[in-house]
Amino acid sequence: MIGRIWAIALNTFREAARIRVLYGILVLVLGSNLLAVFVGELSQREADRFARDIGLAGISMFGSLTAIFLGVFLLYTEVQRRTIHAIVCKPISRWEFVVGKFAGMAVVLSVLVGVFAVAMLGMLVWQHTGVSAGVAKAVVLSWLEVITVAAIAIFFSSFSTPFLSGIFALGMWVIGRLTPDLEAATRAAAPWIRITTRVALEIVPDVHLFAVSGRTLDGTAVSVHGDFVPWSYVALAAAHGVGWTVALVAFAALLFHRRDFV
Amino acid sequence: MTAGRLALSSGCLADLAIDVHDLRKTYRTPFARKKVEALRGVTFHVERGHIFGFVGPNGAGKTTTIRTLMGLIRPSGGTARLLGHPVASRAARSRIGFLPESPYFYDYLTVGELCDLAGRLFGMPRAARRRRADELIDKVGLGGARGLPLKKFSKGMLQRAGLAQALMNDPELVVLDEPMSGLDPIGRKEVRDLILELRDQRKTVFFSTHILSDVEAITDRVAIIARGELQAHGTPGELVSQRLQGVDVVVRLPASAPEGDAGLAGGASRVRRVGDELSLTLPADADVDAWIARAHAAGAQVLQVAPRHETLEDLFVRRVAPPAPGDAAAGEAAAP
Numbered sequence: 001m002i003g004r005i006w007a008i009a010l011n012t013f014r015e016a017a018r019i020r021v022l023y024g025i026l027v028l029v030l031g032s033n034l035l036a037v038f039v040g041e042l043s044q045r046e047a048d049r050f051a052r053d054i055g056l057a058g059i060s061m062f063g064s065l066t067a068i069f070l071g072v073f074l075l076y077t078e079v080q081r082r083t084i085h086a087i088v089c090k091p092i093s094r095w096e097f098v099v100g101k102f103a104g105m106a107v108v109l110s111v112l113v114g115v116f117a118v119a120m121l122g123m124l125v126w127q128h129t130g131v132s133a134g135v136a137k138a139v140v141l142s143w144l145e146v147i148t149v150a151a152i153a154i155f156f157s158s159f160s161t162p163f164l165s166g167i168f169a170l171g172m173w174v175i176g177r178l179t180p181d182l183e184a185a186t187r188a189a190a191p192w193i194r195i196t197t198r199v200a201l202e203i204v205p206d207v208h209l210f211a212v213s214g215r216t217l218d219g220t221a222v223s224v225h226g227d228f229v230p231w232s233y234v235a236l237a238a239a240h241g242v243g244w245t246v247a248l249v250a251f252a253a254l255l256f257h258r259r260d261f262v
Numbered sequence: 263m264t265a266g267r268l269a270l271s272s273g274c275l276a277d278l279a280i281d282v283h284d285l286r287k288t289y290r291t292p293f294a295r296k297k298v299e300a301l302r303g304v305t306f307h308v309e310r311g312h313i314f315g316f317v318g319p320n321g322a323g324k325t326t327t328i329r330t331l332m333g334l335i336r337p338s339g340g341t342a343r344l345l346g347h348p349v350a351s352r353a354a355r356s357r358i359g360f361l362p363e364s365p366y367f368y369d370y371l372t373v374g375e376l377c378d379l380a381g382r383l384f385g386m387p388r389a390a391r392r393r394r395a396d397e398l399i400d401k402v403g404l405g406g407a408r409g410l411p412l413k414k415f416s417k418g419m420l421q422r423a424g425l426a427q428a429l430m431n432d433p434e435l436v437v438l439d440e441p442m443s444g445l446d447p448i449g450r451k452e453v454r455d456l457i458l459e460l461r462d463q464r465k466t467v468f469f470s471t472h473i474l475s476d477v478e479a480i481t482d483r484v485a486i487i488a489r490g491e492l493q494a495h496g497t498p499g500e501l502v503s504q505r506l507q508g509v510d511v512v513v514r515l516p517a518s519a520p521e522g523d524a525g526l527a528g529g530a531s532r533v534r535r536v537g538d539e540l541s542l543t544l545p546a547d548a549d550v551d552a553w554i555a556r557a558h559a560a561g562a563q564v565l566q567v568a569p570r571h572e573t574l575e576d577l578f579v580r581r582v583a584p585p586a587p588g589d590a591a592a593g594e595a596a597a598p
Contacts, residue, residue: 007382011368011375018370018411085362086427089332090383091352261334262289262326 004092005100012104016070022108025066026115029058033119037127048129049225055120056138056224060211063113063146064173070108071153072165074101075256084261095253102154102249106147113143134228138213141234144241145210149173151248152205158252159259175200176207180215205244209237279345279435279466280308280331286339287326287490300326302490303340308468308483310434313461315477316470317574318487319582324470325363327487328439331468332360345435356384359433363440363470365424369413373404373423376412377430384431391430398426403452417444425456436460438469442476454480474574484574488582503572509544510568511553516561526557543570 016022036054040046075098078084088094117139121131152172156165175182179201186197208215212233213224222229287301301323308314318324329335331342333350347354367376374395381391399405402422407415415423421444428436438457442450450473457467457480471477477484478498485495494501513526515538523540527533530542540562544553554564 003385004383007379010382011371011379014375015368015370081366082362082364083366083368085329085332085334086360086365086367086380086424087383088334089355089358089360090380091356091385092383260336261329 001096004096005103008087008092008097008100009104009107012074012101013107016105016108021069022066022112025062026112029062029116030119032058032062033123037123040127048124048127051120051123051127051129052135052138052224055116055123056135056142056213059113059116059120059139059142060145063109063116063142064149066112067105067109067146067150068153068166068169068173070105071150072157072162072169074105074154075157075252076160076162076165079259079261082261088261094257098154098158098253098256099249102151102252105150105154109146109150110143113139113146132224132228134224134226137228137231137234138224141210141212141237144238145207148205148207148210148241148244151245155248155252158255172204173207176204177211179204179206179208206240209240212237277310278307278343279310279312280306280314280468281343281346282306282327282331282340283342284340285327285330285337285342287323287330287335288338299490301330301337301340304487304490304492305340306485306492306495308466310466311461311464312482313457313467313480314469315481315484316468316487317472317474317477317484317578318470318493319472322487322582323490324487325439326490328363328437328468328470331437332358356431357434359428359431359436361421361424361428361436361438361441364417364443365420367412367420367423367427370411372409372411373399373415373426374408376423376427380427380430386431394430394432395426398429401456402426418446418449421445421449421453425453433465435466435468438467440471441469442471442473450476474578478574486578486581493581494577498574502574502577505572506546506569507572507576508546508570509548509550510541510566510570511544511550511557511564512539512541512566513557513562513564514538515540519561526553526560526562539565 033051033055036050039054040048040050078087078101084097088097120139121135124131124135149169153165153169156168160168182197182201186194189197212222212229215222217229217233220227283305285301285304286299289298289300290296291298304323304327316324316327326335330337331344331349333355342349344354345357371379377395377398378391381394386394399408402425404419404422404426407419412420412423421441425438425441428438441453441457445453454476457469460467481498483495483497484501486493486501508531510532511530515535517538519538521535523533523535523542526540527542529548530544532541532543534541544550550567554567557564
């Protein structure tokens with residue numbers, strides 16, 4: 001089983017690693033890091049703050065958008081281009097195929113997040129700014145966010161077109177990110193609006209848990225520039241992300257299991 | 263043997279590479295919920311070690327049958343077994359090789375990586391995968407294209423790459439959906455030779471095609487499918503009628519002969535004159551000796567006289583032609 005999943009994951013990684021647009025995204029992120037240094041130099045005392053903010057935002061934003069871009073095509077293209085025909089006739093279960101595809105994409109995204117993080121850390125070292133535990137935690141949280149968003153994208157990709165999957169996945173990511181703001185905005189609203197919002201938010205992964213810097217947790221402001229969350233928080237967020245990821249990939253596998261490949 | 267419900271002629275289930283019974287597939291359109299019956303109770307079997315040709319016009323149900331056998335489509339009814347196991351079972355799928363119709367593979371992979379992927383899915387060890395991939399890539403004539411990504415392959419090259427990946431596990435049963443499609447005459451001959459070589463290795467080959475000459479040349483048994491139903495099933499010799507259909511004659515007319523058939527074509531069909539050569543087909547009941555005497559009397563030289571029997575193409579056209587309106591027997595499978 002592991003061998004078959006690994007075969008699909010390796011194949012997915014090989015395919016994705018040769019997509020030129022990924023290198024474009026890589027250049028974009030490295031460029032944004034350089035921009036952060038340049039803007040930081042202008043503001044003199046805020047240089048390290050800029051490098052951290054833009055570096056982490058780059059990981060989260062570009063990482064999640066890449067996850068959506070790759071994820072929405074992942075299963076759809078296999079069916080549409082019929083590449084799957086020569087695969088599922090071999091002794092591999094359809095769920096193994098879906099898990100392998102997701103694992104391969106997760107490895108690609110992890111490498112991408114790793115490169116983004118190394119680029120950001122390089123900038124911080126260049127500016128003689130120490131790399132704090134807060135930054136490390138923030139990178140781990142961003143990585144969890146990217147993987148969770150990838151699971152959202154692959155879920156939609158199992159039954160929908162890339163365009164619709166992209167809209168749905170982007171919508172879920174944005175809503176998940178804005179959950180605290182939406183809750184606050186509807187607190188004084190009519191009960192039906194509050195209930196509808198609550199229900200909508202419950203069926204969306206809480207990706208805001210992964211972008212916690214600048215928010216207030218239990219009455220305490222947390223910031224990657226100062227007091228950040230403890231590792232126990234990171235572990236809880238990881239459990240949330242892993243739970244959603246497993247559920248979404250399982251649903252994708254279930255939907256894929258029932259499909260005819262005509 | 264009737265085509266609608268073909269009983270097993272010999273052997274037990276264990277001797278069958280493919281055993282399909284009353285296979286049905288009905289699609290429903292997403293919104294109108296309109297039913298489309300792609301397969302309407304298809305029944306046939308393929309014995310081990312045979313080359314089996316599966317022919318039919320476009321939309322007949324060939325590819326639906328093959329995709330159902332390969333586990334890509336779930337049947338609406340009926341059963342299908344491969345090598346004695348249900349089609350969806352790992353036991354069946356680990357012993358078969360499949361070349362899809364107009365195969366598409368991963369653009370950025372090389373043919374070696376494609377074969378390696380197939381080998382990994384069959385659980386082959388690394389050394390065996392490499393050895394087998396090298397051997398097959400050379401066998402299908404892609405040795406010079408090892409470093410190229412598949413997106414740069416022509417249709418014929420993709421077909422060859424597909425054959426290589428289908429044979430990675432040294433399968434007992436090879437299923438090929440339109441394997442000659444997109445190949446030039448040399449490529450077609452190579453695929454035919456490969457199929458015959460597989461039979462020599464005691465493999466079973468099941469392939470679909472439109473090219474009836476290939477079917478006649480290499481198959482042990484043939485099934486014709488049209489409108490989702492099996493129309494005929496048997497050896498090519500069993501299927502085509504041995505009754506005389508006519509006599510093909512070719513004569514050389516004298517230089518002095520006027521344009522036209524020189525009065526020799528009365529009652530004949532397929533009359534064709536090229537230069538001084540006249541070819542035609544006499545009816546089956548024609549007095550051939552009398553006609554030859556008449557040709558000699560007209561100064562013609564008889565070059566060829568050959569009895570004409572039904573070909574697979576004649577049978578194919580006869581069986582798959584749409585039924586005439588009001589034909590009570592329309593849609594019913596008939597015995598060959």
